[in-house]
Amino acid sequence: MGIFSRLSDIINSNISAILDKAENPEKMIRMMIQEMEETLVEVRSSTAKVIAEKKTVNRRIDRLRQQAADWESKAELALGKEREDLARAALIEKNSVLETVAALEEELSKLDMTLDKLTVEIEQLQAKLTDARARQKTLLMRTTAAQSRVDVNQKLHDVNIDSAMHKFEYYERKIDLMEGQVDSMNLKQRGLADEFEELANQEKIDQELEDIKAKLNKK
Known part of the structure; x- marks a missing residue:
């Protein structure tokens, strides 16, 4: 595949669509970045070669133009010596030489177009x-966040944690039972106290009745 064809495929590619279809988006984006980096290196290398070739062509054109100027000077010299044959040859x-320069200038124009396209x-x-x-950075952040949630969920359902929670619930039930027993004993003690208090009140009422009867008998 030519470099421009590869560049066109990469530049025109829809990254979102490719990632949406990928089974492993992280691997896919990593491969895409690697392909882009390798292509970028290759394109820059090609650009450097085109620049170097431009310099070479420009040097050749300069030398040939100097040669053309020299031949023109020789033609003038020959005419000055009345050597029209030599002037014609010059x-x-x-x-x-100028035809060669024209060809090189056309080549230089093509190199400029190639360089512009590469740029x-x-x-x-x-x-x-x-x-x-x-x-890729966004995917890595999302993956890290997702992995953190997975780790938290795994820890929440960890056997040791479940065991500790069961023990905690067991001790809670045991404490509830002990508190219930204490409350029951308190209720019993309170019931006995109420009975004695009732007896005391009954005795007081009986005494008041006897006092009233005694008062009535005196009359």
Whole structure:
């Protein structure tokens, strides 16, 4: 697959749709980021090569233009010496050199177009990579949070905790029973006290009745 084809596939990809369909989104986003990073390295390497090639072509064009100028100077010199044949030959060489310059300038234009395209693609790929890394961070945070909830639930249902809760409930029931026994004893003691109090009140009433009877008999 060509580099531009790979770039186009990556840049036009819908990360959300891909992750929604993935069985393991974390693994998928990790693979996507790796692919983007590798492609970005390759694109930057290609860009560096294009820049280097541009410099080479520009140097060749400069040298050839200098050669063309030299041939033109030679043609002028030949004409000054009335050597039109040499002047014609020099001009032929000059035109040949300028044709080469024109071809190189066309090649340079293509290199500029390629470089412009690579620059745009790098910017788009970098933006896509930044987005993917942000999504990876979000996924990791969600995974960590989910794992924390799982750990808490596991601890809540831990055998030791369940056993401790059962023991706690057992001791609660035991204390309730002891408190019930104490309350029962208090009720019994209170009932006995009430009986004695009732007897005392009955005795007092009987004494008052006897006093009244005695008073009436004296009359």
